[in-house]
Amino acid sequence: MALLEVTNLGIAFGGLQAVAQLDMKLEKGDLFGLIGPNGAGKTTVFNMLTGVYRPTEGDIILDGVNITGKKPEKICRAGIARTFQNIRLFNELTVLDNVKVGLHNQVRYNMWTGVFRLPGYREKEREMNKRAMKLLRIFDLDKEARLPASSLPYGKQRKLEIARALATNPKLLLLDEPAAGMNPNETEELMNTIKSVRDTFGVAVLLIEHDMNFVMGICEHIVVLDYGRVIAEGPGEVIRNHPKVIAAYLGGD
Numbered sequence: 001m002a003l004l005e006v007t008n009l010g011i012a013f014g015g016l017q018a019v020a021q022l023d024m025k026l027e028k029g030d031l032f033g034l035i036g037p038n039g040a041g042k043t044t045v046f047n048m049l050t051g052v053y054r055p056t057e058g059d060i061i062l063d064g065v066n067i068t069g070k071k072p073e074k075i076c077r078a079g080i081a082r083t084f085q086n087i088r089l090f091n092e093l094t095v096l097d098n099v100k101v102g103l104h105n106q107v108r109y110n111m112w113t114g115v116f117r118l119p120g121y122r123e124k125e126r127e128m129n130k131r132a133m134k135l136l137r138i139f140d141l142d143k144e145a146r147l148p149a150s151s152l153p154y155g156k157q158r159k160l161e162i163a164r165a166l167a168t169n170p171k172l173l174l175l176d177e178p179a180a181g182m183n184p185n186e187t188e189e190l191m192n193t194i195k196s197v198r199d200t201f202g203v204a205v206l207l208i209e210h211d212m213n214f215v216m217g218i219c220e221h222i223v224v225l226d227y228g229r230v231i232a233e234g235p236g237e238v239i240r241n242h243p244k245v246i247a248a249y250l251g252g253d
Contacts, residue, residue, distance in 0.1 A: 007058055018044045
Protein backbone atom coordinates (compact mmCIF):
# COMPACT_ATOMS: atom_id res chain seq x y z
CA MET A 1 0.00 0.00 0.00
CA ALA A 2 1.32 3.44 -0.95
CA LEU A 3 1.81 6.04 1.79
CA LEU A 4 -0.21 8.56 -0.25
CA GLU A 5 -2.55 7.58 -3.05
CA VAL A 6 -4.39 10.31 -4.95
CA THR A 7 -7.02 9.11 -7.41
CA ASN A 8 -8.93 11.19 -9.98
CA LEU A 9 -8.52 14.27 -7.79
CA GLY A 10 -10.08 17.49 -9.00
CA ILE A 11 -11.56 20.79 -7.92
CA ALA A 12 -13.65 23.40 -9.71
CA PHE A 13 -14.24 27.01 -8.66
CA GLY A 14 -17.49 27.90 -10.37
CA GLY A 15 -16.86 27.25 -14.04
CA LEU A 16 -13.08 27.04 -13.66
CA GLN A 17 -11.63 23.54 -13.40
CA ALA A 18 -8.43 24.29 -11.46
CA VAL A 19 -7.25 20.66 -11.15
CA ALA A 20 -8.63 17.62 -12.94
CA GLN A 21 -8.06 13.85 -12.95
CA LEU A 22 -4.90 13.92 -10.84
CA ASP A 23 -3.45 10.50 -10.01
CA MET A 24 -0.36 10.29 -7.83
CA LYS A 25 1.33 7.74 -5.56
CA LEU A 26 4.05 8.34 -2.97
CA GLU A 27 5.82 5.65 -1.00
CA LYS A 28 7.48 6.09 2.39
CA GLY A 29 10.78 7.93 1.99
CA ASP A 30 10.05 9.30 -1.51
CA LEU A 31 11.47 12.64 -2.63
CA PHE A 32 8.77 13.73 -5.06
CA GLY A 33 8.47 16.93 -7.11
CA LEU A 34 5.33 18.70 -8.36
CA ILE A 35 6.22 21.31 -10.97
CA GLY A 36 4.59 23.37 -13.70
CA PRO A 37 4.23 26.94 -14.97
CA ASN A 38 2.60 29.65 -12.84
CA GLY A 39 -1.11 28.97 -12.45
CA ALA A 40 -0.77 25.26 -13.24
CA GLY A 41 -2.58 24.24 -10.02
CA LYS A 42 0.33 23.13 -7.85
CA THR A 43 -0.55 25.02 -4.65
CA THR A 44 -4.21 24.11 -5.22
CA VAL A 45 -3.15 20.46 -4.99
CA PHE A 46 -1.37 21.19 -1.69
CA ASN A 47 -4.48 22.95 -0.40
CA MET A 48 -6.61 19.89 -1.19
CA LEU A 49 -4.11 17.52 0.42
CA THR A 50 -4.12 19.59 3.62
CA GLY A 51 -7.86 20.26 3.84
CA VAL A 52 -7.78 23.97 2.99
CA TYR A 53 -9.86 23.17 -0.11
CA ARG A 54 -12.41 20.38 -0.36
CA PRO A 55 -12.04 18.45 -3.64
CA THR A 56 -15.06 18.30 -5.91
CA GLU A 57 -14.03 14.84 -7.13
CA GLY A 58 -11.59 12.07 -6.35
CA ASP A 59 -10.01 10.56 -3.25
CA ILE A 60 -6.96 11.16 -1.05
CA ILE A 61 -5.80 8.06 0.85
CA LEU A 62 -3.05 8.50 3.47
CA ASP A 63 -1.57 5.30 4.85
CA GLY A 64 -4.80 3.41 4.11
CA VAL A 65 -7.16 6.07 5.54
CA ASN A 66 -9.42 8.22 3.36
CA ILE A 67 -8.76 11.85 4.39
CA THR A 68 -10.62 13.50 1.50
CA GLY A 69 -12.30 16.73 2.63
CA LYS A 70 -11.29 16.40 6.29
CA LYS A 71 -10.46 19.53 8.28
CA PRO A 72 -6.81 20.71 8.31
CA GLU A 73 -6.24 19.87 11.98
CA LYS A 74 -7.47 16.29 11.45
CA ILE A 75 -5.24 15.90 8.39
CA CYS A 76 -2.29 17.24 10.39
CA ARG A 77 -2.91 14.64 13.10
CA ALA A 78 -3.26 11.97 10.41
CA GLY A 79 0.29 12.76 9.28
CA ILE A 80 0.56 15.56 6.70
CA ALA A 81 2.48 18.78 7.45
CA ARG A 82 3.34 21.66 5.15
CA THR A 83 5.25 24.86 4.66
CA PHE A 84 4.11 27.85 2.58
CA GLN A 85 5.31 29.93 -0.37
CA ASN A 86 5.43 32.97 1.89
CA ILE A 87 7.07 32.17 5.23
CA ARG A 88 4.45 32.04 8.00
CA LEU A 89 6.30 32.07 11.29
CA PHE A 90 5.13 33.54 14.57
CA ASN A 91 7.62 36.38 14.31
CA GLU A 92 7.36 37.68 17.89
CA LEU A 93 7.73 34.23 19.43
CA THR A 94 11.15 32.75 19.99
CA VAL A 95 12.67 30.23 17.62
CA LEU A 96 12.12 27.56 20.28
CA ASP A 97 8.46 28.47 20.81
CA ASN A 98 7.79 28.35 17.06
CA VAL A 99 8.86 24.71 17.04
CA LYS A 100 6.88 23.97 20.23
CA VAL A 101 3.73 25.18 18.46
CA GLY A 102 4.13 22.21 16.13
CA LEU A 103 4.32 19.82 19.10
CA HIS A 104 0.98 20.80 20.58
CA ASN A 105 -0.95 18.33 18.44
CA GLN A 106 0.76 15.52 20.39
CA VAL A 107 0.69 16.85 23.98
CA ARG A 108 -2.31 16.24 26.22
CA TYR A 109 -3.20 17.74 29.59
CA ASN A 110 -6.50 19.16 30.82
CA MET A 111 -7.36 22.84 31.14
CA TRP A 112 -6.89 23.03 34.92
CA THR A 113 -3.46 21.42 34.72
CA GLY A 114 -2.43 24.20 32.36
CA VAL A 115 -4.15 27.06 34.21
CA PHE A 116 -2.59 26.20 37.58
CA ARG A 117 0.77 25.00 36.19
CA LEU A 118 0.42 21.63 37.92
CA PRO A 119 3.23 19.02 37.81
CA GLY A 120 1.72 17.37 34.72
CA TYR A 121 1.98 20.68 32.85
CA ARG A 122 5.59 21.26 33.87
CA GLU A 123 6.56 17.73 32.89
CA LYS A 124 5.01 18.12 29.42
CA GLU A 125 6.71 21.50 28.96
CA ARG A 126 10.11 20.00 29.78
CA GLU A 127 9.45 17.18 27.33
CA MET A 128 8.45 19.65 24.61
CA ASN A 129 11.54 21.80 25.20
CA LYS A 130 13.76 18.75 24.89
CA ARG A 131 12.13 17.58 21.64
CA ALA A 132 12.12 21.08 20.15
CA MET A 133 15.81 21.60 20.92
CA LYS A 134 16.62 18.27 19.30
CA LEU A 135 14.94 19.46 16.09
CA LEU A 136 16.70 22.81 16.24
CA ARG A 137 20.08 21.09 16.54
CA ILE A 138 19.35 19.09 13.38
CA PHE A 139 18.78 22.37 11.53
CA ASP A 140 21.71 24.10 13.25
CA LEU A 141 19.33 26.58 14.89
CA ASP A 142 19.87 25.65 18.54
CA LYS A 143 22.13 28.64 19.23
CA GLU A 144 19.30 30.99 18.16
CA ALA A 145 16.64 29.16 20.22
CA ARG A 146 15.91 32.14 22.52
CA LEU A 147 15.91 34.77 19.77
CA PRO A 148 12.69 36.05 18.16
CA ALA A 149 11.98 34.28 14.87
CA SER A 150 11.92 37.64 13.06
CA SER A 151 15.63 38.15 13.85
CA LEU A 152 16.74 35.16 11.76
CA PRO A 153 18.09 35.67 8.24
CA TYR A 154 15.85 34.50 5.41
CA GLY A 155 17.48 31.11 4.85
CA LYS A 156 17.24 30.20 8.53
CA GLN A 157 13.60 31.27 8.66
CA ARG A 158 12.92 28.77 5.88
CA LYS A 159 14.69 26.06 7.89
CA LEU A 160 12.74 27.00 11.01
CA GLU A 161 9.45 26.62 9.15
CA ILE A 162 10.49 23.11 8.06
CA ALA A 163 11.53 22.27 11.65
CA ARG A 164 8.12 23.42 12.92
CA ALA A 165 6.35 21.26 10.32
CA LEU A 166 8.46 18.25 11.35
CA ALA A 167 7.50 18.83 14.99
CA THR A 168 3.98 17.64 14.13
CA ASN A 169 5.50 14.17 13.51
CA PRO A 170 4.33 13.85 9.89
CA LYS A 171 4.42 10.89 7.57
CA LEU A 172 4.36 13.22 4.57
CA LEU A 173 6.00 16.66 4.42
CA LEU A 174 4.76 19.17 1.81
CA LEU A 175 7.21 21.95 0.93
CA ASP A 176 5.83 24.85 -1.12
CA GLU A 177 8.76 26.52 -2.92
CA PRO A 178 11.27 25.95 -0.10
CA ALA A 179 14.17 27.46 -2.08
CA ALA A 180 12.34 30.67 -3.05
CA GLY A 181 14.48 33.74 -2.41
CA MET A 182 17.59 31.77 -1.47
CA ASN A 183 21.07 32.33 -2.86
CA PRO A 184 22.97 29.38 -4.43
CA ASN A 185 24.81 28.51 -1.21
CA GLU A 186 21.59 28.52 0.83
CA THR A 187 19.87 26.44 -1.86
CA GLU A 188 22.60 23.79 -1.82
CA GLU A 189 22.51 23.67 1.98
CA LEU A 190 18.71 23.28 1.88
CA MET A 191 18.99 20.37 -0.57
CA ASN A 192 21.30 18.57 1.84
CA THR A 193 18.97 19.38 4.76
CA ILE A 194 15.91 17.94 3.00
CA LYS A 195 17.76 14.75 2.11
CA SER A 196 18.93 14.47 5.72
CA VAL A 197 15.36 15.01 6.98
CA ARG A 198 14.10 12.22 4.72
CA ASP A 199 16.82 9.84 5.89
CA THR A 200 16.61 10.79 9.60
CA PHE A 201 12.83 10.87 10.01
CA GLY A 202 11.76 8.44 7.29
CA VAL A 203 9.18 10.88 5.94
CA ALA A 204 8.13 11.22 2.35
CA VAL A 205 8.66 14.69 0.88
CA LEU A 206 6.48 16.28 -1.81
CA LEU A 207 7.71 19.67 -2.97
CA ILE A 208 6.74 22.45 -5.33
CA GLU A 209 9.64 24.41 -6.73
CA HIS A 210 10.47 26.67 -9.69
CA ASP A 211 14.24 26.29 -9.36
CA MET A 212 14.84 23.47 -11.85
CA ASN A 213 18.40 22.84 -10.67
CA PHE A 214 16.98 22.27 -7.19
CA VAL A 215 14.22 19.97 -8.47
CA MET A 216 16.51 17.92 -10.69
CA GLY A 217 19.13 17.70 -7.95
CA ILE A 218 16.84 16.36 -5.24
CA CYS A 219 13.65 14.77 -6.63
CA GLU A 220 13.60 11.09 -7.56
CA HIS A 221 10.23 11.35 -9.31
CA ILE A 222 8.51 14.40 -10.80
CA VAL A 223 4.93 15.15 -11.85
CA VAL A 224 4.35 18.09 -14.20
CA LEU A 225 1.05 20.01 -14.20
CA ASP A 226 -0.22 22.41 -16.85
CA TYR A 227 -3.66 24.00 -16.60
CA GLY A 228 -4.49 21.63 -13.75
CA ARG A 229 -3.73 18.41 -15.63
CA VAL A 230 -0.75 16.06 -15.61
CA ILE A 231 1.24 16.37 -18.83
CA ALA A 232 4.27 14.29 -17.84
CA GLU A 233 5.77 12.30 -14.98
CA GLY A 234 8.92 10.34 -14.32
CA PRO A 235 12.53 10.79 -13.21
CA GLY A 236 14.37 14.03 -13.85
CA GLU A 237 16.16 12.92 -17.01
CA VAL A 238 12.81 12.05 -18.64
CA ILE A 239 11.13 15.30 -17.55
CA ARG A 240 14.05 17.50 -18.64
CA ASN A 241 13.67 16.48 -22.29
CA HIS A 242 9.92 15.87 -22.46
CA PRO A 243 8.44 17.85 -25.39
CA LYS A 244 5.19 18.70 -23.57
CA VAL A 245 7.14 20.05 -20.59
CA ILE A 246 9.37 22.18 -22.82
CA ALA A 247 6.28 23.53 -24.63
CA ALA A 248 4.49 24.33 -21.33
CA TYR A 249 7.44 26.34 -20.01
CA LEU A 250 8.75 27.90 -23.22
CA GLY A 251 5.73 27.90 -25.53
CA GLY A 252 5.27 25.95 -28.74
CA ASP A 253 3.08 23.32 -30.32
